[in-house]
Amino acid sequence: MQPLISIAIAVITFLLLGAVGLDLRPEDFARVRRQRAIVLTGLIGPLVLLPPIAFGLIAVFRPPAAIQTGLLLVAASPIGGISNTYSYLARASTALSVTLTALSCLLAVVTIPAVTTVIEAGLGRSLGFQAPAGALAAQLTLMLGLPVGLGMFVRHHWPQVASDHRPTLQRLGFILLGALLAIIIYDQFTTVARELRATVLLAASFVVVSFTVGWSVGFAVQADARDRFTLAAETATRNVAITTAIAVTFLGQVEFAVFATIYFLTELPLMLGAVTIFRYYRAPVA
Numbered sequence: 561m562q563p564l565i566s567i568a569i570a571v572i573t574f575l576l577l578g579a580v581g582l583d584l585r586p587e588d589f590a591r592v593r594r595q596r597a598i599v600l601t602g603l604i605g606p607l608v609l610l611p612p613i614a615f616g617l618i619a620v621f622r623p624p625a626a627i628q629t630g631l632l633l634v635a636a637s638p639i640g641g642i643s644n645t646y647s648y649l650a651r652a653s654t655a656l657s658v659t660l661t662a663l664s665c666l667l668a669v670v671t672i673p674a675v676t677t678v679i680e681a682g683l684g685r686s687l688g689f690q691a692p693a694g695a696l697a698a699q700l701t702l703m704l705g706l707p708v709g710l711g712m713f714v715r716h717h718w719p720q721v722a723s724d725h726r727p728t729l730q731r732l733g734f735i736l737l738g739a740l741l742a743i744i745i746y747d748q749f750t751t752v753a754r755e756l757r758a759t760v761l762l763a764a765s766f767v768v769v770s771f772t773v774g775w776s777v778g779f780a781v782q783a784d785a786r787d788r789f790t791l792a793a794e795t796a797t798r799n800v801a802i803t804t805a806i807a808v809t810f811l812g813q814v815e816f817a818v819f820a821t822i823y824f825l826t827e828l829p830l831m832l833g834a835v836t837i838f839r840y841y842r843a844p845v846a
Contacts, residue, residue, distance in 0.1 A: 572740060573801045574707045575733035576641045580662050581711015582726040583644070595656070597781045598791070602660040605777050606770075606795050607671055610635040611679055613769050621762045630819025631766065632683075633806055634798045636675040638664040642734070642828075643790075643797035650835040652789040660794050662708055668802065737801060737824075745821060759819060763826040771796040771834060785842050793831065800824040 614635040618628050639661045647657035664671075715722040774795025778788030803820040 572733055572736045573805060575729055575736065576801060577665055577707035578711040579726050579730040579733060580641050580644070580658065580665065581708040581713075582715050582722040582729065583658050583711075585712070585715060595787075598656065598778075598783050598787055599659065599663075601777055601781050602656070602791050602794050603663055603667065605774065605791070606639070606664075607675055609773055609777075610770060610795070611675060611682070613766065613773065614679075615682055617762060617765055617769070621758060621765075623758060623762055627759055627762070627819050630803075630817065630823075631762065632676075632679050633803045634766070634800070634820055634823055636672055636679060637798045637800075637803045637806070638668040638671070639794050640797040640799040640801075641730070643793050645730075646793045646797065646831050646835055647790045649832075650786075650789055650793070650838045652786040652793070652838070654790075656787060657790045657794060660790070664794075665708055665799070665802075672802075672806070740801075740804070756822070759822045760826055763819065763823040764830060766823070767796050767827050767830050771831075785838075789834075789838050789842075793834070797827065797831065798823065 611632070614631050618631065623631070641661055644654060644657045644661055646652075647654045711722070771792045774792035775788050777795070778791040783791060798820075800820045800823060803823075804817040
């Protein structure tokens with residue numbers, strides 16, 4: 561089962577991040593210059609804030625070791641591509657969301673090893689990464705940077721092809737991700753059933769606290785309502801495909817992916833609820 565999951569992860573990650581690249585142009589990164597504080601906040605905020613939130617929830621809920629590791633891997637992962645969909649549905653800052661997602665995935669080559677080092681120091685034990693730093697960076701570059709870069713290349717040279725096929729590629733990626741999550745639940749059914757109630761509550765708490773922190777950070781940098789929602793969504797939405805890849809491919813532990821699976825299934829209705837509330841209550845201009 562594990563080799564199948566490893567192959568599926570590689571394919572799904574490539575499709576989802578390729579779709580991000582198809583929606584991104586070099587000009588989109590001009591937003592980094594125009595709204596530098598907001599973009600830097602959206603990139604650095606989760607790296608600094610999510611690990612302490614994870615440690616705090618672990619202290620409160622005291623979940624089993626495998627669930628603890630799963631939560632910490634989620635906290636260390638880059639922004640999930642589905643955050644773009646949340647911002648789009650909320651009529652928030654989709655361009656900012658796409659920019660943050662792409663940059664987060666590209667920088668994950670550096671940020672994942674850095675954040676996991678900090679997490680390991682806080683735990684007082686290793687999370688289990690055995691690959692040398694160079695090999696890990698190379699693997700992450702192929703997994704993250706290549707599909708985004710390839711998508712941008714296609715967008716630059718064949719913009720109509722990118723426009724026509726990006727939605728299909730994204731839908732296919734999400735369908736396959738759903739199938740992968742179902743396979744993991746089936747493979748780890750005993751663990752999921754035993755820990756479901758506590759794990760859902762832990763996942764929901766992480767989503768809500770992360771979203772609230774992201775929204776508050778948006779206030780701190782004087783972002784408007786649309787940008788605040790996007791910052792909150794980007795903070796709460798983690799890339800479960802990358803989390804699962806780390807758990808299965810790098811750590812060789814499918815059980816570590818259980819929390820990532822439940823997290824995604826918990827995050828989805830909560831974020832769609834946030835989208836609905838934001839669209840109903842937001843002012844036309846903040």
